Structure formats: C-alpha cells, structure tokens
Amino acid sequence: MKSIMGFNLHHVFLLFTVMITTVVGVEIGRTQQELDRVSKLPGQSFNVNFAHYSGYVTVNEKAERALFYWFFEAEEDPSSKPLVLWLNGGPGCSSIAYGVAEEIGPFHVQADAQTLYVNPYSWNKLANVLFLDSPVGVGFSYSNNSQDLLNNGDKRTAEDSLAFLLKWLERFPQYKGREFYISGESYAGHYVPQLAQAVVRYNNLSEDKSIxxxxxxxxxxxxxxxNDHLGVFQFMWSTGLISDQTYKLLNDVCDYQSFIHTSEECNKILDIASAELGNIDTYSIFTPSCTNRGNFSNKIMKKLRTGRVSEKYDPCTEDHSTVYFNLPEVQNALHVDPAVAPSKWKTCSDVVNENWKDTPRSVLDVYSELISAGLRIWMFSGDTDAVIPVTSTLYSIDALKLPTTSPWGAWYHNGQVGGWTQQYAGLTFVSVRGAGHEVPLHRPELALELAKAFLSGTPMPQLTELSDS
Incomplete structure (x- = not known):
C-alpha cells in the first residue's frame, strides 16, 4: 500500500478499524447494560433510589453455558462504593433465592409470596452488590448441553465464575478496577476462596487488572x-442435642471421617444421632421449624453423610421465594428468557447437588496461599447453627496455625454484645450472637455491622468506642 506522510495506508486502515471496533464494542456493552436494567417489579409498591440490573452472561460459548445475575447499585453515590459479589452454596442453591430474597438484598418476599418489602439492612447501603447463580443448573442459570448439569464441580465452578466476572465487567466497565470483595456462606466456603484464588492467579499472569x-x-x-465434622459432633453434644453415649460413638466409630466418605457403621450412628435430635431445625437450633417440611434432623444427618450442605433455612421462608420467582410476570421483569427458563424454578437444584463431581476435603491450603497474597480475609459464624457450627470454624482456623494479633473479646452493637471476635495474622474471626446458618436472615442488623467493619477494614466495634461516641 502507498504511504502518506510516512504512514503506510494499510497500517492507517488497521488502526481506524480497531478504533471503530472498540467504539462499537463499548456501545454494544452499554446497550446490553441498559437492556438488563430492571424497572418496577411485580408486587413492588414502593420506589427505590438506586438502579438494578439482571440477566445472563455466557461463560462458555461452545456449550452455551450462561450464568444468571442480579446486580444492585449502592443506595447512595455508587461511584464511590466498592463492588461485592455474594454467593450462596449448596452446592446447587440460588443466590437469588437466599442472598437477595431473604438475606442481604434490598427486596424481600412477603409471606403472601406475591409482594415485596424493603429490607432496611440491605448491604447495598454499603456497597454495589452483585448476586450470582452458580454453577449452571442453579436458579435461572443454564446450559444448552444437558450433560453440563451432571458434571458440575468445584474446579469448573471457579473457572466459570471467573469468566463471568471478566465478561460482566465488560458489560459494566464503570466497575473495572473498583475495590472488589467476595462473600458468601455454607458451601460457598469452597466457592469464595477458590474464586479468589482464581482471580489472584489470573491477575498474576495477566496485564488485565480489571478485577x-x-x-x-x-x-x-x-x-x-x-475439622468441620469434629466441630459438628462437639457442638451437638455441648448444646445437649445428643447423648454422651452417641457423642462417644460418633467420635469412636466415625473417627472424624470426611463429610463425603463415611462408613456404613458410621451411618448407623448418624441415624441414632438424628433420632435423638428430634424435629428441630439444625440450621437454627433455637427457632421453630416449619412443621410442614418433615423431619429436619433426618435431613441434616443425610447431608453429613453425603457432604452436601444445603442452604435451606426454615421456617418456610424459601416457600415464598419459590412461588414468587415462578410467577411469569416476575421472570419477565428479570429478563429471564422463556426459551431457557427452568420448567419449575427451585431454590436449590437436586440435580446439581446429587451429581457434584470434584470437591476437595479441605480449602485450608487455599487460605494459606491467599493470606500470603495479602488479601483481607474474614470468617464469621452464627453461633446457633449446628450444620457448620462455630466450633467447626474455630477448629479450621486453629489448623492454620496463625499467630493471634489481638485478644479474644466481645464486640458490641447498640450497647449489647453482638458476638465475639479474634484477630489473627492474616485473618479475622467474628461470631454473631443468636444467629443461625444464614446470619443476615437471623440477625440482619448485626450482619450489616459486620459487613461495614469488613469493607472498611476496621475491627468490630467495642463498648468503649460506643461510650465515647
């Protein structure tokens, strides 16, 4: 090609093409962002002063795997607030069903399952909050390859979630480089550190620093x-849920086996423990259980034998979500594609749960790697949960052999003890008094205080601080 003023015309043409492609790409991204914007929801009788968006992000083009998200900008000045990703666990449970609809989202579903109410303790008071249904087969997330639902596991979940984040940030470029945090509960005890590890490794190998x-x-x-098993047995015994004899047998026969690999003999002792527990909600041992759901203690013992820890807190809160998110008008408002929508939306997918492939016995090695990477890492625990109780978390932290940097002590909210806390080199532990498995559901105000301290990187408030204020 000829040159003009020293520039090869071919190079000029390529440069012009790149510029046009970049501009068009940005415009397409903005268009899709606006297409994802949610207007008023069915059953919403109130106005809000923040934008929110929902839709799909394709994480694998070949298999057409797409993850569903719901994103809420911060109530005030979102451009100055961090970005938080929330994940529920299961594996197989929906972050929309739990994280949004009954925990930290700005809208919760009323008991009539038709209307919404404002959550005064929503975490979007502090941050821009992104909820993700992961992996495929969970909530509204889908794959056009039916075999994908039978081959989920920890490794692919982390990979797909990383792909989601990178593509979501292309759709919402205003959040590139924003301070970013990940949070979640239960089986997200695997998802969250594994995704954090994937992000750290990606950033170490790439010039892209959008996350x-x-x-x-x-x-x-x-x-x-x-440690989780050890803590469960001790917690059940120390709170008087099982007998001395059964506690001894669990320790002797089960020999602290993993959640996944238990012997037939151990299963028999777990059945005895289940009978002793009675019809209580092991996710929140001091609150009433939903009487139309069957025996919860039998369900939890089954979970302990299979390694599948559900998010299903009762009494009956998930029933409201099940009805609401199955309403066609609700799905339409959330931009759910009818062509790929599940025939019946469920809070948790049994297909995903029962066909889970890879799950390491421990993620403590991941913690060690990420502590060395300098991440801010907090673990919190509702102290009335018998599924993954406070004792289990403390045993796991102890196994990390971290030196303590501050003494164990109570933290306070409105002059009352909110729980207890301990700071270690590279990790902070916080218990939440009177909370069950889903801390923001049982103690929403305390959970908001917890999130505030975590995001600001400050210790939990002490009584002296409150007295001086």
Whole structure:
C-alpha cells in the first residue's frame, strides 16, 4: 500500500478499524447494560433510589453455558462504593433465592409470596452488590448441553465464575478496577476462596487488572472435612442435642471421617444421632421449624453423610421465594428468557447437588496461599447453627496455625454484645450472637455491622468506642 506522510495506508486502515471496533464494542456493552436494567417489579409498591440490573452472561460459548445475575447499585453515590459479589452454596442453591430474597438484598418476599418489602439492612447501603447463580443448573442459570448439569464441580465452578466476572465487567466497565470483595456462606466456603484464588492467579499472569480483588469473607463455611465434622459432633453434644453415649460413638466409630466418605457403621450412628435430635431445625437450633417440611434432623444427618450442605433455612421462608420467582410476570421483569427458563424454578437444584463431581476435603491450603497474597480475609459464624457450627470454624482456623494479633473479646452493637471476635495474622474471626446458618436472615442488623467493619477494614466495634461516641 502507498504511504502518506510516512504512514503506510494499510497500517492507517488497521488502526481506524480497531478504533471503530472498540467504539462499537463499548456501545454494544452499554446497550446490553441498559437492556438488563430492571424497572418496577411485580408486587413492588414502593420506589427505590438506586438502579438494578439482571440477566445472563455466557461463560462458555461452545456449550452455551450462561450464568444468571442480579446486580444492585449502592443506595447512595455508587461511584464511590466498592463492588461485592455474594454467593450462596449448596452446592446447587440460588443466590437469588437466599442472598437477595431473604438475606442481604434490598427486596424481600412477603409471606403472601406475591409482594415485596424493603429490607432496611440491605448491604447495598454499603456497597454495589452483585448476586450470582452458580454453577449452571442453579436458579435461572443454564446450559444448552444437558450433560453440563451432571458434571458440575468445584474446579469448573471457579473457572466459570471467573469468566463471568471478566465478561460482566465488560458489560459494566464503570466497575473495572473498583475495590472488589467476595462473600458468601455454607458451601460457598469452597466457592469464595477458590474464586479468589482464581482471580489472584489470573491477575498474576495477566496485564488485565480489571478485577481489583481486595479480600473475601465467608460465614458458617464448609472449610475442612476433618475439622468441620469434629466441630459438628462437639457442638451437638455441648448444646445437649445428643447423648454422651452417641457423642462417644460418633467420635469412636466415625473417627472424624470426611463429610463425603463415611462408613456404613458410621451411618448407623448418624441415624441414632438424628433420632435423638428430634424435629428441630439444625440450621437454627433455637427457632421453630416449619412443621410442614418433615423431619429436619433426618435431613441434616443425610447431608453429613453425603457432604452436601444445603442452604435451606426454615421456617418456610424459601416457600415464598419459590412461588414468587415462578410467577411469569416476575421472570419477565428479570429478563429471564422463556426459551431457557427452568420448567419449575427451585431454590436449590437436586440435580446439581446429587451429581457434584470434584470437591476437595479441605480449602485450608487455599487460605494459606491467599493470606500470603495479602488479601483481607474474614470468617464469621452464627453461633446457633449446628450444620457448620462455630466450633467447626474455630477448629479450621486453629489448623492454620496463625499467630493471634489481638485478644479474644466481645464486640458490641447498640450497647449489647453482638458476638465475639479474634484477630489473627492474616485473618479475622467474628461470631454473631443468636444467629443461625444464614446470619443476615437471623440477625440482619448485626450482619450489616459486620459487613461495614469488613469493607472498611476496621475491627468490630467495642463498648468503649460506643461510650465515647
């Protein structure tokens, strides 16, 4: 090609093409962002002063795997607030069903399952909050390859979630480089650190620094099979849920086996423990259980034998979500594609749960790697949960052999003890008094205080601080 003023015309043409492609790409991204914007929801009788968006992000073009998200900008000045990703666990449970509809989202579903009400303790008071249904087969997330639903596991979940984040940030470029945190509970005790590890490794190998990960926080989190099991047995015995004899047999016969690999003999002792527990909600041992759901203690013992820890807190809160998110007008408002929508939306997918492939017995090695990477890492625990109890979390932290940097002590909210806390080199532990497995559901005000401290990187408030204010 000829040159003009020293420039090869071919190079000029390529440069012009790149510029046009970039501009068009940005415009397409903005268009899709606006297409994802949610207007008023069915059953919403109130106005809000923040924008929110929902839709799909394709994470694998070949298999047409797409993850569903719901994103809420901060109530005030979103451009100055961090970005938080929330994940529920299961594996197989929806972050929309739990994280949004009954925990930290700005809208919760009323008991009539037709209307919404404002959550005064929503975490979007502090941050821009992104909820993700992961992996495929969970909630509205889908794959056009039916075999994908039978081959989910920890490794692919982390890979797909990383792909989601990178593509979501292309759709919402205003959040590139924003301070970013990941949080979740229960089986997200695997998801959250594994995704954080994937992000750190990606950032180390790439010049792309759009994901500005600063830290993560997990609650009542499955962490290490040995310590989790040890803590469950001790908690059940120490709170008087099982007999001395059964506690001894669990320790002797089960020998602190993993959540996944239990012997037939151990299963028999777990059945005895289940009978002793009675019809209580092991996710929240001091609150009433939903009487139309069957025997919860039998369900939890089954979970302990299979390694599948559900998010299903009762009494009956998930029933409201099940009805509401199955309403066609609700799905339409959330931009759910009818062509790929599940025939019946469920809070948790049995297909995903029962066909889970890879799950390491421990993620403590991931913690060690990420502590060394300098991330802000917090673990919190509702102290009335018998599924992944406070004892399990403390045993797992102890296994990390971290030196303590501050003494164990109570933290306060409105002059009352909110729980207890301990700071270690590279990790902070916080218990939440009177909370069950889903801390923001049982103690929403305390959970908001917890999130505020975590995001600001400050210790939990002490009584002296409150007295001086």
């Amino acid at each position: 500005n990960l600063k830290g993560y926080m997990v609650g009542n989190a499955l962490t290490d099979d040995y």
